[in-house]
Amino acid sequence: MTGTLTQAPAAELTPDALLDAYRTMRTIRDFEERVHEEFATGDIPGFVHLYAGEEASATGVCSHLDLRDAIASTHRGHGHCIAKGVDVMGMMAEIFGKLTGSCRGKGGSMHIADLSKGMLGANGIVGGGPPLICGRALASKLKGDGGVAVAFFGDGASNQGTTLESLNLASIWNLPAIFVAENNGYAEATSSTWSVATDDIADRAAAFGMPGVIVDGFDFFAVHEAAGEAVARAREGGGPTLIEVKFTRYFGHFEGDQQLYRADEVRNARENLDCLKVFRARVTGSGQLTDDQLDQVDQEVATAIAASVVAAKAAPKPGADDLLTDVYVSYQ
Amino acid sequence: MVPGSTVGIVANPMSGRDIRRLVAQASVFPNAEKTNMVVRLLAAAGAAGVERALVSTDGMGVAGGVVRALAKRRASAGRLPHLEFVELDALTGTADDTRALVVAMRARGAGVIVTLGGDGTVRAAAATCGDVALLPLSTGTNNAFPEMWEATVAGTAAGLLATDRVAADAVTHRSKVLHVVCGPTREVALVDVCVSTVTHVGSKALWQPATLRELYCAFAEPHAIGLSSIAGLLHPAARTDPHGVVVTLADPATADRTVFAPIAPGVVAPIGIRDARDLPAGVPRRAAVERGTVAVDGERELEFGPGTPVTVTLARAGPRVLDVRATLAAAAARRLLVHQRVPTLQSAP
Missing domain, CATH: 3.40.50.10330 (Probable inorganic polyphosphate/atp-NAD kinase; domain 1)
Known part of the structure; x- marks a missing residue:
């Protein structure tokens, strides 16, 4: 036989795995909707960029990862953090700039990291993640620990030199690296149909000698299936893969973005394409889960998110003494 | 001019x-x-x-x-x-x-x-x-x-x-056409309809032989690429023949008969065969699979469960x-x- 055909059928997702996936997507959605509300009150310092609408991507990819694996994220990183298992209480506190935050309140939305979970960090540098995961993937390859590293990046970052150099490096070193291009149609306010020279970002994979595929970013099952193949390929020494995930972000580039550059495409996405709605229809239609089970998850997540906001607001801010800690130079 | x-x-x-x-x-x-x-x-x-x-x-x-x-x-x-x-x-x-x-x-x-x-x-x-x-x-x-x-x-x-x-x-x-009825949903295929046990449409393509159960072909050419090549190498039917082909598939690991077929570019795989025969036009056939997906012309499009029977009918109205x-x-x-x-x-x- 020739080719790289997967002989065994992909393991069907168990009901528990489906519930976990739904819980992750629902947690991301509720987290982002709540941050959207809280940001408007002025209590959150700095910028926030929300991931609502894109949940199936982070969830579909990260559901294949474990603690051997690492991800690098973007300025729009909350969803990646949650999908990789970063504690939601710590994340909310971090966004509020509190001492109980994931990074002791010093990073804020764009720098949430938790190395214990393999989350190398949200990243304010567009195209900053791909070089990081090449390093992490090289480490896994040299150690032989079976780890895979994943970089999430946007359509804007797909034009950055750092991203293109990383694709090349991952290919020549045959790294267990996966590049997930999250194409939500706009780099800030610039349409990707104008700024990306190829028809699709996935086209660029051929130039770097790796497979490039496109999946429907609203469909958890499509992302999950493609990511599963890419992760298995990387773990088996098959090298890197580029996956382009196409979808729409529900909010602006940042909170406060007037969004004058796009028409009313969000309403159609929310009504007809939404990943949570599609997922619910699929799993209840197939008889794998019931509406009651999913409703219960909704309630549990809503309670957890509400609690995270209460705790974040009540937590102390870093003090003057904290200025000299968690830095590379010892001032003691 | x-x-x-x-x-x-x-x-x-x-x-x-x-x-x-x-x-x-x-x-x-x-x-x-x-x-x-x-x-x-x-x-x-x-x-x-x-x-x-x-x-x-x-x-x-x-x-x-x-x-x-x-x-x-x-x-x-x-x-x-x-x-x-x-x-x-x-x-x-x-x-x-x-x-x-x-x-x-x-x-x-x-x-x-x-x-x-x-x-x-x-x-x-x-x-x-x-x-x-x-x-x-x-x-x-x-x-x-x-x-x-x-x-x-x-x-x-x-x-x-x-x-x-x-x-x-x-x-x-x-040309011929295959009509698929799946509950309230209708689909058509010009080449093949494949019923598989994969539960979700997912990334659409079908490439795992062990999941394939039934294959209906409007025509099946020995030189084809894709699922219809299975029938084409086993029981060919021309584009202009009045009939098509229906193949009942089996797990290649246990099947008595397998056919090596190019089911995707670069992939020639052993496909388990239980039966292959002419598919006459105008006669609806009901799929025996209880739950899975239906692929039309190689792409999973429909998901069905136990309460949704799937029927496939060949027609000469393409x-x-x-x-x-x-x-x-x-x-x-x-x-x-x-x-x-x-x-x-x-x-x-």
Whole structure:
């Protein structure tokens, strides 16, 4: 036989795995909707960029990862953090700039990291993640620990030199690296149909000698299936893969973005394409889960998110003494 | 130039980039090459004497590329048909665009419509083409219905039909179609319908032999790529035969009989076979699988559970398709493209 055909059928997702996936997507959605509300009150310092609408991507990819694996994220990183298992209480506190935050309140939305979970960090540098995961993937390859590293990046970052150099490096070193291009149609306010020279970002994979595929970013099952193949390929020494995930972000580039550059495409996405709605229809239609089970998850997540906001607001801010800690130079 | 002769060209700008590039070695077909194909079709149609060409528009640069290429075309490069771009009120980026473009081209007098795309593109065009002949050219992932033809040759064949120099009845045939009923949902396939045990539509492609259960083929050619090759290598049926083929599949690890079939580009896999026989037209067959997905022309489209029976029926009511080989054979036999210089008085002996 020739080719790289997967002989065994992909393991069907168990009901528990489906519930976990739904819980992750629902947690991301509720987290982002709540941050959207809280940001408007002025209590959150700095910028926030929300991931609502894109949940199936982070969830579909990260559901294949474990603690051997690492991800690098973007300025729009909350969803990646949650999908990789970063504690939601710590994340909310971090966004509020509190001492109980994931990074002791010093990073804020764009720098949430938790190395214990393999989350190398949200990243304010567009195209900053791909070089990081090449390093992490090289480490896994040299150690032989079976780890895979994943970089999430946007359509804007797909034009950055750092991203293109990383694709090349991952290919020549045959790294267990996966590049997930999250194409939500706009780099800030610039349409990707104008700024990306190829028809699709996935086209660029051929130039770097790796497979490039496109999946429907609203469909958890499509992302999950493609990511599963890419992760298995990387773990088996098959090298890197580029996956382009196409979808729409529900909010602006940042909170406060007037969004004058796009028409009313969000309403159609929310009504007809939404990943949570599609997922619910699929799993209840197939008889794998019931509406009651999913409703219960909704309630549990809503309670957890509400609690995270209460705790974040009540937590102390870093003090003057904290200025000299968690830095590379010892001032003691 | 033959007055009134019109060729339509629909180029699907959505390029094949599905998971078969990860699990197999499926090709990448850039839109720039679709532009080149349109230009070659136009050149051939012009040389064949076609008066007008109707060309689809899109939001991904195929039609734009045609405009740029023709602006650079040298005056000595031969005549082109009068070019009319067909614009839709709004592009959807879905198969609806293909359906609407075909409707518009019929209304504007296309005598034949060339489609650039895969099986899905032809399926969409077939829904609205009526009795206008299609000439499907392959630009997709693994196409069983459209054929690989050099666009110049295809354009010549289309031109011969559009200018009425060959008889439609002699060079076209009515293709078959498979109707799928899955609860309230209806689908059609022009090549094959495959029932698998994969629970979700997911990334759409089918490439795991152990999940395949039933395969229904409108036609099955031994030289095909894709799922219909399974039947083609075992129990072939021609595009013009009145019947199709139905194959009951089994796990290749335990099956008494397997067939090595190229089910995806770069993938020749052993497929377990339980039974293969003719599929007569007009007789609905109910799938025996309780839960899974139905793939039409190689892509999972429908999910079904125990309460949703799936039936498949072969019908002889598909689109009319232009046979390039037969057209050019007829042209050769009747010397349609041969010009014999008539001796003048001065050169006569």
